Amino acid sequence: MMTRKKLYLDVSGVRIQSYLSRTTHLRGRRGASAALAEATRLEDQEIRRLFGASLNTEAGEADGVVNLVLDAPDSEEEADRLARDTAGRVFRHLRARLPAAEFQAVWAVDTSYLDAHRTTIGPRLREGDVLSDLPPVSELPYARICERCHLDPARDRVHLGDGERPYLCPDCMMRFAHRTREDARTAEYELQKRLGTPARPxxxxxxxxxxxxxxxxxxxxxxxxxxxAFGHFFEKLAHHGRRLSAESKARISRGLNQATRDALAEAAAAVRRPEEDGDMLCVIPYLVGGDDVLLSLPADRAWPFVRHYLRSFTERTKAVRAEADVPGLPPLSASAGLVFAHHKLPFHLVVEDAASCLAAAKRLVHGKKESVAFYDHTAGHPTHALCLADLEEHQSDLDALTALPESGRHALAAHLRHQAPHAAAATEAHLDRLGRRDVVEPFLADQAPIGLQQALDIARWWR
Ligand SMILES: [Zn+2]
Ligand SMILES: [Zn+2]
Known part of the structure; x- marks a missing residue:
């Protein structure tokens, strides 16, 4: 019997991290995260009522993406028309809730979502061959700019309930009108429940x-x-997994999705300090996609968090991969971009830096293993990307360096900054005065994966 073909339609937010970072206030970001979750994390019933389509359960759950499935019409033309009509309804639904975001739709007719993604949806996304929906150009006069995002014309003055009454653009009006009860579908609320921390910053x-x-x-x-390696993984799964049922493939996809959420919860639990935090959430996730997460936490918990997350994610995806039992599936892992900054630094700068760090971390390993790159705004100079394995291997060396008095580390860094010929000699003389040459030795070897300058940068927030 021929498997009936289906029309798969994905509608998603574009560059959603930078959309969230339009406002520096956490309150505005949270409002956007909540609106995004509410607009895209839809039950099958809601999807039927709103769009006349079904929820595509073969795809995993991710913030900012609506996965739909419909019965495929007989001709390609009819399928295109149906997809465009349905996408239009989803665009209107999203636009009403996220005025300044950018959306895209892409679709394919196939027997399973995995195949649809491999043959058509994935390539079309990579080539930008998508149906786009851009924010409308405002007809408001440019007399006054929004006082929160400083990006769009303001529409009206709004009472924020904290004594302030700024002029806001439509998108910021949505963000700042957000009520706590609307958070029920957000990744942050999910994490609060898992950690048992009802309060949040x-x-x-x-x-x-x-x-x-x-x-x-x-x-x-x-x-x-x-x-x-997720793209490669799903390609192999679609290709070599022909004997797998659509249900098994869907289970694998959902399992990988769950790995992201579980690694997040596990790493957050690992850095929680119950005596000091009380019932306060210490990790704020803004967005949890299928295999990506954007979050903030106190600077001195970042290294333990990232190391925990990367280890946990690898372990959890390993279990899903083993269960899939398909030959040739590549091992999965994750990379991290990490930015340390004063809490006042505009968030869009932080997100841009985190994205470039993530890209650098991924370039280092070509998708093959865990890696991390970081940028410390206070230090102000770029650092090299690192493999997680190198960090783990040098954990005790970094611990020892971190244990040096801060003044000693500052002096070392100052010597290193002098690119003059005497820098090496001065550094060594300084170490001898400290009587702690052994502490820096591991970072001075020619082939040391972590150089002394970088080790000192890491030491600032290493715990
Ligand atoms: Zn605004
Ligand atoms: Zn400072």
């Missing part, structure tokens, strides 16, 4: 204040993680 200073006593308690780290 109102703004970033409160998050930064969860930093340890040995810090100035005003720095946060923003982490952008993304899975490695």
């Amino acid at each position: 109102k703004e970033l200073p409160e998050l930064a204040a969860l930093g340890g006593k040995d810090t100035d308690r005003n720095h946060v780290a923003t982490v952008f993680v993304d899975g490695n």
Whole structure:
């Protein structure tokens, strides 16, 4: 019997991380995250009622993506028309809730979502061959610019309930009108439930204040993680997994999705300090996609969090891969971009830096293993991407370097900054004065994967 073909339609937000970062206030970001979750995490019933289509359960759950499936019409022309009509309804639904976001739709007719993705949806996404929906050009006069995002013309003044009454654009009106009860579908709420932390920081200073006593308690780290080799994995799965039922393939896809959520919860639990945090959430996820997460946490918990997350994610995806039992599936892992900054730094800059760090981390390993790249805004110079394995191998060396008095580390860094010929000699003389040459030795070898300058940069927030 021929398997009946289906029309698969994916509608998603474009560059959604930068869309979220339009407002520096956490409150505005949270409002956008909640609106995005509410607009895209839809039940099958809602999808039938709103769009006349069904929820595509073969795809995993991800913020900012609506996966639909319809019975495929007989001709390609009819399928295209049906897809465009349905996409139009989804665009209108999303536009009403996320005024300034950008959306795209892509579709394919096939026997399974995995095949549809491999042969058509994936390639079309890569080539940008999609149906786009851009925010409308405002007809409002450019007399006054929005006082929160400073990007769009303001529409009206709005009472924010904290004594402020700024002029806001439509998108910021949505963000700041957001009510806590609308958070029920967000990744943040999900994490709060899993950790048993009903309270959460109102703004970033409160998050930064969860930093340890040995810090100035005003720095946060923003982490952008993304899975490695997922494209390759799904390609192989579609290709070699012909004997797998659509249900098995869907289970694998959902299992990988769950790995992201579980690794997030596990790493967040690992860096939680119940005595100091009380019932306060210490990791704020803005967006959890299929294999990517964007979040902020106190700066001094970032390294333990990232190391935990990357290890946990690899372990969990390994289990899903083993269960799939398809020959030739590549091992899965994740890479992380990590940015340390004062909580006041505009969030769109932080997100841009986190994205470039993530890209650098991924370039280093070509999708083959866990890696991380970071940028410390206070240090102000770029650092090299690292394999997680190198960090783990040098854990005790980094611990020892971090244990040096801060003044000693500052002096070392100052010597290193002098590119003059005497720099090496001065550094060594300084080490002898400290009587701790052994501490820096591991970072001075010619082939050391972590050089001394970088080790000192890491040491600032290493725990
Ligand atoms: Zn605005
Ligand atoms: Zn500072």
